[in-house]
Amino acid sequence: MKGTVAFTSLGCDKNRVDSEVMLGLLAKNGFQAIAEEAEADIIVVNTCCFIKDALEESIETILEMAKFKKTGKCKGLIVAGCLAQRYEKEFFDELPEVDAVIGTAAYESVGEVAADILRGKMGEKYLEDIDRPMADANGKLRLLSTAPYFAYLKISEGCDNHCTYCIIPKLRGKHRSRTMESLVEEAEALAQSGVKELVIVAQDTSIYGRDLYGEPKLHILLEKLSEIGGIAWIRLLYCYPETLTGETIAVMAQNEKICHYIDMPIQHGNDGVLKRMGRKSNQALIKEKVGALRKAMPDIAIRTTLIVGFPGETEEEFQDLVGFVEELRFDRLGVFAYSQEDGTPAAAMENQVKDEVKEARKDTIMDIQKNISAALCEKEVGKTVKVLVEGKLPEESIYCARTQREAPEIDGLVFLTSEEELYSGDFVMAKIREAGDYDLMGDVIYADESAE
Numbered sequence: 001m002k003g004t005v006a007f008t009s010l011g012c013d014k015n016r017v018d019s020e021v022m023l024g025l026l027a028k029n030g031f032q033a034i035a036e037e038a039e040a041d042i043i044v045v046n047t048c049c050f051i052k053d054a055l056e057e058s059i060e061t062i063l064e065m066a067k068f069k070k071t072g073k074c075k076g077l078i079v080a081g082c083l084a085q086r087y088e089k090e091f092f093d094e095l096p097e098v099d100a101v102i103g104t105a106a107y108e109s110v111g112e113v114a115a116d117i118l119r120g121k122m123g124e125k126y127l128e129d130i131d132r133p134m135a136d137a138n139g140k141l142r143l144l145s146t147a148p149y150f151a152y153l154k155i156s157e158g159c160d161n162h163c164t165y166c167i168i169p170k171l172r173g174k175h176r177s178r179t180m181e182s183l184v185e186e187a188e189a190l191a192q193s194g195v196k197e198l199v200i201v202a203q204d205t206s207i208y209g210r211d212l213y214g215e216p217k218l219h220i221l222l223e224k225l226s227e228i229g230g231i232a233w234i235r236l237l238y239c240y241p242e243t244l245t246g247e248t249i250a251v252m253a254q255n256e257k258i259c260h261y262i263d264m265p266i267q268h269g270n271d272g273v274l275k276r277m278g279r280k281s282n283q284a285l286i287k288e289k290v291g292a293l294r295k296a297m298p299d300i301a302i303r304t305t306l307i308v309g310f311p312g313e314t315e316e317e318f319q320d321l322v323g324f325v326e327e328l329r330f331d332r333l334g335v336f337a338y339s340q341e342d343g344t345p346a347a348a349m350e351n352q353v354k355d356e357v358k359e360a361r362k363d364t365i366m367d368i369q370k371n372i373s374a375a376l377c378e379k380e381v382g383k384t385v386k387v388l389v390e391g392k393l394p395e396e397s398i399y400c401a402r403t404q405r406e407a408p409e410i411d412g413l414v415f416l417t418s419e420e421e422l423y424s425g426d427f428v429m430a431k432i433r434e435a436g437d438y439d440l441m442g443d444v445i446y447a448d449e450s451a452e
Helices: 013-026 050-065 082-086 108-117 135-140 170-173 180-192 216-224 246-254 272-276 283-296 315-328 355-378
Strands: 001-009 029-031 042-047 078-080 099-101 125-128 150-154 197-201 232-237 258-261 300-308 332-337 384-391 398-402 414-417 428-435 440-447
Touching: 001 013, 001 108, 001 125, 001 440, 013 029, 013 078, 013 108, 013 150, 013 300, 013 414, 029 246, 042 050, 042 082, 042 108, 042 428, 050 078, 050 082, 078 082, 082 170, 099 108, 108 125, 108 232, 135 180, 180 216, 216 232, 216 246, 246 283, 258 332, 272 315, 283 300, 283 315, 300 315, 300 355, 315 355, 355 428, 384 440, 414 428
Parallel strands: 001 029, 001 042, 042 078, 078 099, 099 125, 150 197, 197 232, 232 258, 258 300, 300 332, 414 440
Antiparallel strands: 384 398, 384 428, 398 414, 428 440
């Protein structure tokens, strides 16, 4: 063994997959992963800087981890990910506590970097062309950081959309799909390890395969993944309305393994704001796509994300968004106050909205959504549904679970009573008896043997 390593992963689930791959690569290079930072020879922080809050969290975490160089056994601090890529020129000047920097396309070198530090080689930057193809084989080395019954499957890297508020294409490069064969192999390995739910992620999942095969092939990939034994649920995140195909909707509706759930970030509902954002959708297109999903799957849960307070957003445009949210009644909805990011076209736009206005608008939308969510939850009362058990609240003898309508880590839960002992990763049937604003309460009826 070369040494021990502790890992902190910040930001999105796509970043988490990168972290899991890095953990696997470190293990392959003779390092042992441990949870206690104070005991680790090497500490890695995989950073995010998508918005200002994420950037600040990354810096605070780096400084917190750096303390273990004095109070613990840490011999080297490595910073990877988006922050490392974005500020690589000034990194060591601003954060001298850091011993090595790994860019977003260079994480495959993490084992070499850690070994170099233990040999006394400090202050190195490991950067690659951000448009380089993804290394297909590394996914099979992943060490999961999620619960053992679900895993994220990252099907592509980068983004071609170039929205005016977003820095991601400059940090992650152009859209590059992984080969279908490599994704199926990785999913098979995950299934063999006990994974029952695959959560499909990318910056833009709906265009998967366009770069490799000449047209989007997400529907074909979903069909191939559904053939893997042991996988019971396949969940789809981050599909854009303008690129979500009829073929994908049809496969979702017809294939019983694919959850009737989709995360479709739309960012706004007013055409003027969408145009300034550089989005390729409009209100009519979004309504059309939501209608197509609900027609094909009346029970589908649609999650979306909005940005309020975008530069120039007038009260009239905001009220258009309010009416849009009230009309479409999304099942899940998150709201960000616009963050002015250096290096983006939107940051230089005139008529920046005041922070207090942004926050007030965010609160308005979330209050509307809370009422919508509560009403939708109430409709679930009396239904018998399949749920995936996540854990137990021992002091209350209550189990936590999810239906197909809840994605892990971001949506609500179903709180269950059961006369029999349940275990994380079990599928059971439950009857919903009570609804909250975002969560449900129910009672276990019987185990669902077919899902095992």
